[in-house]
Amino acid sequence: MKIMMIGFGTVGQGFAELLLEKKNELPEKIEIVAVYDKKMGGAVNHNGIDLKSLLEAASSGQVYSLQGGIKEVDVPNFIKEVPSDVMVEVTYTNLETGEPAYTHIIEALKSGKNVVTTNKGPIALFYNELKSLADKYNRILKFEGTVLSGTPAINLAFSSLKGSKINKIRGILNGTTNYILTNMQTGMSYSEALKEAQKLGYAEADPTGDVEGWDAMAKILILTNVLLGGGITKKDVFREGITGITADMVKEAIMEGKKWKLIGEAKVMGNRIEASVKPQKISKEDKLYSVDGVLNSIVFTTDTLGEVQIVGPGAGRRETGYAVLSDILSLS
Amino acid sequence: MKIMMIGFGTVGQGFAELLLEKKNELPEKIEIVAVYDKKMGGAVNHNGIDLKSLLEAASSGQVYSLQGGIKEVDVPNFIKEVPSDVMVEVTYTNLETGEPAYTHIIEALKSGKNVVTTNKGPIALFYNELKSLADKYNRILKFEGTVLSGTPAINLAFSSLKGSKINKIRGILNGTTNYILTNMQTGMSYSEALKEAQKLGYAEADPTGDVEGWDAMAKILILTNVLLGGGITKKDVFREGITGITADMVKEAIMEGKKWKLIGEAKVMGNRIEASVKPQKISKEDKLYSVDGVLNSIVFTTDTLGEVQIVGPGAGRRETGYAVLSDILSLS
Numbered sequence: 001m002k003i004m005m006i007g008f009g010t011v012g013q014g015f016a017e018l019l020l021e022k023k024n025e026l027p028e029k030i031e032i033v034a035v036y037d038k039k040m041g042g043a044v045n046h047n048g049i050d051l052k053s054l055l056e057a058a059s060s061g062q063v064y065s066l067q068g069g070i071k072e073v074d075v076p077n078f079i080k081e082v083p084s085d086v087m088v089e090v091t092y093t094n095l096e097t098g099e100p101a102y103t104h105i106i107e108a109l110k111s112g113k114n115v116v117t118t119n120k121g122p123i124a125l126f127y128n129e130l131k132s133l134a135d136k137y138n139r140i141l142k143f144e145g146t147v148l149s150g151t152p153a154i155n156l157a158f159s160s161l162k163g164s165k166i167n168k169i170r171g172i173l174n175g176t177t178n179y180i181l182t183n184m185q186t187g188m189s190y191s192e193a194l195k196e197a198q199k200l201g202y203a204e205a206d207p208t209g210d211v212e213g214w215d216a217m218a219k220i221l222i223l224t225n226v227l228l229g230g231g232i233t234k235k236d237v238f239r240e241g242i243t244g245i246t247a248d249m250v251k252e253a254i255m256e257g258k259k260w261k262l263i264g265e266a267k268v269m270g271n272r273i274e275a276s277v278k279p280q281k282i283s284k285e286d287k288l289y290s291v292d293g294v295l296n297s298i299v300f301t302t303d304t305l306g307e308v309q310i311v312g313p314g315a316g317r318r319e320t321g322y323a324v325l326s327d328i329l330s331l332s
Numbered sequence: 333m334k335i336m337m338i339g340f341g342t343v344g345q346g347f348a349e350l351l352l353e354k355k356n357e358l359p360e361k362i363e364i365v366a367v368y369d370k371k372m373g374g375a376v377n378h379n380g381i382d383l384k385s386l387l388e389a390a391s392s393g394q395v396y397s398l399q400g401g402i403k404e405v406d407v408p409n410f411i412k413e414v415p416s417d418v419m420v421e422v423t424y425t426n427l428e429t430g431e432p433a434y435t436h437i438i439e440a441l442k443s444g445k446n447v448v449t450t451n452k453g454p455i456a457l458f459y460n461e462l463k464s465l466a467d468k469y470n471r472i473l474k475f476e477g478t479v480l481s482g483t484p485a486i487n488l489a490f491s492s493l494k495g496s497k498i499n500k501i502r503g504i505l506n507g508t509t510n511y512i513l514t515n516m517q518t519g520m521s522y523s524e525a526l527k528e529a530q531k532l533g534y535a536e537a538d539p540t541g542d543v544e545g546w547d548a549m550a551k552i553l554i555l556t557n558v559l560l561g562g563g564i565t566k567k568d569v570f571r572e573g574i575t576g577i578t579a580d581m582v583k584e585a586i587m588e589g590k591k592w593k594l595i596g597e598a599k600v601m602g603n604r605i606e607a608s609v610k611p612q613k614i615s616k617e618d619k620l621y622s623v624d625g626v627l628n629s630i631v632f633t634t635d636t637l638g639e640v641q642i643v644g645p646g647a648g649r650r651e652t653g654y655a656v657l658s659d660i661l662s663l664s
Contacts (some may be wrong), residue, residue, distance in 0.1 A: 304650060
């Protein structure tokens with residue numbers, strides 16, 4: 001299988017590292033034949049780019065220095081012209097426009113490529129449209145890494161729960177906020193816990209996307225539109241972040257035997273879907289109570305099994321790289 | 333897809349009920365063309381047996397009274413002679429010999445039928461042999477319902493974690509014992525909690541298979557041989573049940589912030605596999621701590637994602653019936 005990578009940051013490199021590590025164990029030969037990253041340039045080699053050289057070039061920010069290297073391209077045209085079986089879209093996330101990933105995915109599908117992405121933007125904003133396009137061109141669109149990184153939440157619901165109706169999805173979908181809230185359990189203030197998360201690289205310098213619930217909201221949009229069949233958009237999701245949670249509120253919760261968690265939730269109510277992201281004070285009986293730190297979890301309520309829960313990492317270079325690998329393997 | 337059912341007790345009826353309920357939502361037409369149960373007789377109808385009539389006949393124990401009914405057959409011959417795409421094996425479990433399911437599965441594979449079973453006996457005792465036979469005849473052997481009923485633990489590990497190496501499996505694999513231990517948390521003695529479980533139908537009149545850990549051991553054999561690639565047998569699994577757990581031990585554990593759980597565990601140690609089923613006193617930090625009542629759970633330790641946990645029902649008519657449906661859907 002021949003892969004084209006668009007974007008080669010943390011996730012792209014995490015995927016290439018796994019591919020290198022597992023080369024001899026994979027059921028099929030998987031080769032990266034083209035890479036392009038806006039900051040590092042790209043390279044094309046129809047016989048497969050040497051992964052070790054690629055990772056070295058990326059670590060010095062100079063992918064263009066490889067054999068077959070290129071400094072700058074028109075990306076949509078690059079996607080269209082370079083032959084490959086799968087385009088892996090791992091550029092940066094934009095929750096306003098979904099760009100540039102949205103355009104990349106459209107170009108890939110139209111030129112006959114399957115698509116694997118971990119990019120929340122296009123899937124949260126345009127899933128129905130992109131799915132229709134994939135169907136029209138008889139291609140497959142995979143996006144396990146958009147939710148819970150490589151923890152196979154989407155595949156669980158899609159393939160393992162096939163034949164079940166999912167009526168409700170409820171989860172801890174953002175590791176950064178869960179890490180902050182877990183640390184606040186020990187008495188830290190919100191700003192201390194945030195600083196700690198930033199120090200460890202769990203939170204960005206501008207933490208807005210995580211702490212105001214935007215990231216969790218994107219994931220709820222994806223889960224809702226993909227699994228509950230709802231065509232909802234950002235304005236349909238009530239969203240509240242964790243910046244209003246004080247040390248006192250956490251202390252009070254502890255005294256009641258409870259914890260504050262940022263919960264994303266979507267449920268089918270007749271032919272409407274109710275969706276929200278907000279802090280909830282939950283008790284020990286709640287299946288999400290013991291999901292702490294950077295762990296994420298989703299509880300699916302089904303008509304056949306009642307509640308089925310999956311718990312696993314929600315982020316990480318290797319973990320999200322694995323999401324790409326697992327999607328690619330499912331294509332073969 | 334044409335199905336033959338061998339055995340038509342709780343699980344078989346649970347499956348037929350789901351099939352009737354979901355008839356119009358399934359991606360493919362699935363028909364039961366043959367049924368045989370030792371106690372109720374059988375029926376054959378190449379155009380599909382009417383499910384409502386079948387379930388009514390079963391509730392009065394007289395499947396043979398249906399059109400195309402038969403009182404007694406030689407089962408292996410019946411499996412061989414009656415055409416169908418899939419044989420569903422849901423007779424009773426025998427952990428000593430795997431029979432009669434073992435013979436049924438062999439006959440089905442040899443006569444070109446795919447096999448779906450929830451029967452732990454043949455998979456726990458003869459997985460490697462049956463898998464080779466399935467491969468030889470180019471048929472598929474599915475058994476999601478042997479572990480955690482319909483909760484898709486096997487499929488999660490097999491398909492969603494494809495590309496990962498699983499190094500360790502650890503879980504609460506038996507609902508009866510977990511229910512008893514959970515009730516003992518409230519101060520009940522072992523025998524009171526057992527009686528309560530029997531009253532609710534969670535434990536059988538002779539509870540040995542559950543409380544002595546045989547059922548959990550069968551599941552550990554299945555998980556080990558299927559997912560860790562180990563060819564281990566009963567004698568390789570250390571097994572201890574919960575009958576030695578006293579109210580005092582439970583009280584002591586509570587005072588330490590801990591709980592007793594019956595844990596099945598298998599880990600790869602170099603080229604050996606260490607497997608056991610035994611009561612363990614676990615602390616709050618343990619991912620299995622909050623899995624209470626009849627719930628089951630497995631934690632898979634992988635080389636790509638660290639720990640991934642699934643939690644769901646471990647038993648039930650509808651839940652295990654769904655395991656059969658989900659396996660059948662995965663064949664199509």
